[in-house]
Amino acid sequence: MVNVAILGYGTIGSGVKEVIETNNKKLVKHIGDDIRVKYVLDLRDFPGDPVEKILVHDYNEIVSDPQVDIVVEAMGGVEPAYTFVKQALEAGKSVATSNKALVAEKGAQLLKIAQDKNVNFQFEASVGGGIPIIRPLNCCLTADVIEEITGILNGTTNYMMTKMYFEGSEYADVLKEAQAKGYAEADPTADVEGYDACRKIAILTSLVAGQQVNFEHIHTEGISKITATDIKYAKAMGRAIKLLATSKKIGDSYMAIVAPRLLKEDHPLYGVNDVFNAVFVHGNMLGDGMFYGSGAGKLPTASAVVADVVELATNLNRHLYVEWDEKELELVDYKQSSSRFFVRTTQDKEAVEKAFGKVEYIQAEGVTGEIGFLTEEMTEAEYDNKVQGLNVVQMIRA
Amino acid sequence: MVNVAILGYGTIGSGVKEVIETNNKKLVKHIGDDIRVKYVLDLRDFPGDPVEKILVHDYNEIVSDPQVDIVVEAMGGVEPAYTFVKQALEAGKSVATSNKALVAEKGAQLLKIAQDKNVNFQFEASVGGGIPIIRPLNCCLTADVIEEITGILNGTTNYMMTKMYFEGSEYADVLKEAQAKGYAEADPTADVEGYDACRKIAILTSLVAGQQVNFEHIHTEGISKITATDIKYAKAMGRAIKLLATSKKIGDSYMAIVAPRLLKEDHPLYGVNDVFNAVFVHGNMLGDGMFYGSGAGKLPTASAVVADVVELATNLNRHLYVEWDEKELELVDYKQSSSRFFVRTTQDKEAVEKAFGKVEYIQAEGVTGEIGFLTEEMTEAEYDNKVQGLNVVQMIRA
Numbered sequence: 203m204v205n206v207a208i209l210g211y212g213t214i215g216s217g218v219k220e221v222i223e224t225n226n227k228k229l230v231k232h233i234g235d236d237i238r239v240k241y242v243l244d245l246r247d248f249p250g251d252p253v254e255k256i257l258v259h260d261y262n263e264i265v266s267d268p269q270v271d272i273v274v275e276a277m278g279g280v281e282p283a284y285t286f287v288k289q290a291l292e293a294g295k296s297v298a299t300s301n302k303a304l305v306a307e308k309g310a311q312l313l314k315i316a317q318d319k320n321v322n323f324q325f326e327a328s329v330g331g332g333i334p335i336i337r338p339l340n341c342c343l344t345a346d347v348i349e350e351i352t353g354i355l356n357g358t359t360n361y362m363m364t365k366m367y368f369e370g371s372e373y374a375d376v377l378k379e380a381q382a383k384g385y386a387e388a389d390p391t392a393d394v395e396g397y398d399a400c401r402k403i404a405i406l407t408s409l410v411a412g413q414q415v416n417f418e419h420i421h422t423e424g425i426s427k428i429t430a431t432d433i434k435y436a437k438a439m440g441r442a443i444k445l446l447a448t449s450k451k452i453g454d455s456y457m458a459i460v461a462p463r464l465l466k467e468d469h470p471l472y473g474v475n476d477v478f479n480a481v482f483v484h485g486n487m488l489g490d491g492m493f494y495g496s497g498a499g500k501l502p503t504a505s506a507v508v509a510d511v512v513e514l515a516t517n518l519n520r521h522l523y524v525e526w527d528e529k530e531l532e533l534v535d536y537k538q539s540s541s542r543f544f545v546r547t548t549q550d551k552e553a554v555e556k557a558f559g560k561v562e563y564i565q566a567e568g569v570t571g572e573i574g575f576l577t578e579e580m581t582e583a584e585y586d587n588k589v590q591g592l593n594v595v596q597m598i599r600a
Numbered sequence: 601m602v603n604v605a606i607l608g609y610g611t612i613g614s615g616v617k618e619v620i621e622t623n624n625k626k627l628v629k630h631i632g633d634d635i636r637v638k639y640v641l642d643l644r645d646f647p648g649d650p651v652e653k654i655l656v657h658d659y660n661e662i663v664s665d666p667q668v669d670i671v672v673e674a675m676g677g678v679e680p681a682y683t684f685v686k687q688a689l690e691a692g693k694s695v696a697t698s699n700k701a702l703v704a705e706k707g708a709q710l711l712k713i714a715q716d717k718n719v720n721f722q723f724e725a726s727v728g729g730g731i732p733i734i735r736p737l738n739c740c741l742t743a744d745v746i747e748e749i750t751g752i753l754n755g756t757t758n759y760m761m762t763k764m765y766f767e768g769s770e771y772a773d774v775l776k777e778a779q780a781k782g783y784a785e786a787d788p789t790a791d792v793e794g795y796d797a798c799r800k801i802a803i804l805t806s807l808v809a810g811q812q813v814n815f816e817h818i819h820t821e822g823i824s825k826i827t828a829t830d831i832k833y834a835k836a837m838g839r840a841i842k843l844l845a846t847s848k849k850i851g852d853s854y855m856a857i858v859a860p861r862l863l864k865e866d867h868p869l870y871g872v873n874d875v876f877n878a879v880f881v882h883g884n885m886l887g888d889g890m891f892y893g894s895g896a897g898k899l900p901t902a903s904a905v906v907a908d909v910v911e912l913a914t915n916l917n918r919h920l921y922v923e924w925d926e927k928e929l930e931l932v933d934y935k936q937s938s939s940r941f942f943v944r945t946t947q948d949k950e951a952v953e954k955a956f957g958k959v960e961y962i963q964a965e966g967v968t969g970e971i972g973f974l975t976e977e978m979t980e981a982e983y984d985n986k987v988q989g990l991n992v993v994q995m996i997r998a
Contacts (some may be wrong), residue, residue, distance in 0.1 A: 231923070492891075
């Protein structure tokens with residue numbers, strides 16, 4: 203019998219219990235042993251819910267029970283999640299988590315403890331919800347040097363950008379609608395300003411680089427400045443605007459950035475709409491690949507957590523090596539990265555050409571009193587230099 | 601030192617050697633040991649090629665060398681590949697292959713031998729080329745009951761359908777062009793009649809069902825009857841025509857079929873064009889997911905083979921369990937599966953409505969002298985029954 207304890211009985215924690223119960227037959231077949239949820243930890247009571255029978259309020263009951271093999275952390279936030287996970291690993295229990303904040307900040311350290319204790323720490327659901335991406339990076343794309351990883355990693359903002367694109371609506375209206383539907387939180391900052399996507403690309407970059415990436419060093423822009431007029435320009439260019447979290451190999455390190463981008467129709471991420479997430483990967487041998495699926499939601503996320511649980515249950519006394527050194531990776535300055543830049547200005551063509559030379563002018567339907575144009579490809583530093591003196595209404599990378 | 605022997609120095613075999621050499625540093629880091637290609641087996645000589653130094657013509661040199669840990673089978677076809685792989689496994693060597701014919705026919709049996717000998721038999725590259733799909737099914741989607749798996753699994757036919765769609769060209773012209781570009785073989789039957797996709801969906805179905813699926817029992821239609829007129833209708837419906845290999849869970853078994861289908865724009869596979877492949881998966885917890893990438897080509901395919909080699913090298917004395925029983929799965933008759941049917945007839949609306957009742961008529965640009973329509977959803981058996989007596993020019997499932 204494999205005994206699981208779930209920390210936190212919110213959306214994901216209750217989803218994990220549901221998946222383990224609903225698909226128990228399949229899990230038992232794969233693991234080769236029975237599996238059950240022995241404890242659920244939560245501060246709250248749930249009168250009338252069958253969870254009552256296994257509900258505990260004191261974490262010590264779980265961490266001191268030698269029968270507990272696997273702890274699922276589904277509380278979110280760095281504390282007390284960090285302390286609990288650390289204690290579990292030190293007590294010789296394996297841990298699965300969906301907590302991106304915890305993994306981005308403490309991943310390397312917790313993996314080290316897991317290695318020392320010959321147990322495992324897994325976090326498939328921390329990036330891309332139900333989409334398998336962590337394990338594919340660690341176990342499937344092992345023959346490749348990953349040269350680029352770019353994701354639509356936040357369902358809230360992708361839903362909003364999709365709505366703005368197909369309905370021509372303004373940002374504020376779409377945000378209200380997303381909040382009403384429960385897709386965006388009352389304080390939407392973490393999503394719309396790109397902080398959530400930033401932590402996720404930090405995790406992915408740490409894994410492909412094999413070293414700790416400090417998410418605070420990743421240049422991050424959100425979608426809160428995107429307007430209905432920008433969408434009109436995007437349509438005139440045959441492009442979509444998506445919030446992309448990107449990491450590119452430059453020399454022996456990586457450059458990472460989170461920003462809205464104008465994507466061409468032939469890019470695999472172009473058609474990823476609504477709350478779906480997707481991760482595009484370019485390997486030096488594989489070429490282009492993409493993983494697509496539900497980036498959030500109770501059961502998809504819980505499905506990824508339980509896939510971790512299955513991996514943990516079939517490797518109870520065997521550490522699965524994950525390369526993620528605690529030594530911080532010095533990221534390449536994003537100012538060195540190149541792209542084309544879409545710019546809107548109230549100045550005239552003469553001013554535009556004085557600044558950028560040859561550009562591609564874009565005429566959006568019904569937009570007057572300003573000029574929109576696409577620059578040639580150049581580095582961020584070159585763009586900063588050239589754009590000085592031009593009155594910029596908007597800039598979006600293409 | 602991990603020693604690899606490659607059987608066959610064609611496109612994939614030479615690609616495997618190239619990947620192991622080019623990304624050696626990365627592989628060594630992941631495996632924790634040096635890795636090299638010790639032998640390449642081929643009947644031919646390659647004068648002037650560096651492979652000469654490790655080239656052998658007699659398989660016994662490889663199978664009798666206790667230093668060889670891993671054999672990569674890249675010859676294709678069932679024989680002598682089967683005999684060689686079997687001998688390697690029986691000699692305690694692990695095997696990786698990209699050979700779909702071998703895996704579809706002998707997969708269960710070779711896995712059984714690998715299990716008995718405590719070694720491994722892996723075949724990631726046999727389906728979807730470079731796209732990780734076998735390992736994700738075995739290791740990532742383990743918390744889900746897979747209810748559907750549908751793939752664009754043949755790059756040749758997807759290239760042809762894409763060309764026909766975007767250029768309005770006829771089948772015969774596109775085939776000629778594909779042959780000129782080396783995307784289609786001189787005898788294109790295996791690709792265009794769906795036999796290649798059939799073997800691949802047989803492998804995927806065997807894995808999700810955990811039992812041997814006989815590919816000869818899968819109803820298979822190719823693309824050779826698709827015309828430029830069909831494409832006009834598809835465009836009028838806002839759909840694309842793709843050759844899809846589908847497997848759906850019905851009760852305790854699966855229904856599998858290979859056939860061209862009219863896909864709506866919101867389906868994740870709609871935008872998969874050119875030689876790319878993709879596999880759509882629906883899990884009972886995960887919901888929809890998709891894996892996309894290069895379905896063929898020297899380096900992408902070799903990258904998937906070498907990912908197997910890495911997995912084999914890190915599990916040299918440990919059998920990784922794969923559920924694929926030799927007992928044949930009785931597939932559900934595809935006549936029980938449902939879809940909508942797009943039909944073209946030279947008869948009039950009265951005859952159409954007499955047969956099918958309410959239908960959705962489609963007017964394609966410039967097409968006269970016939971009627972095109974979409975039926976309601978019904979089973980194949982119901983369709984067969986209703987369509988009797990109607991003069992059908994074309995039928996494509998939608």
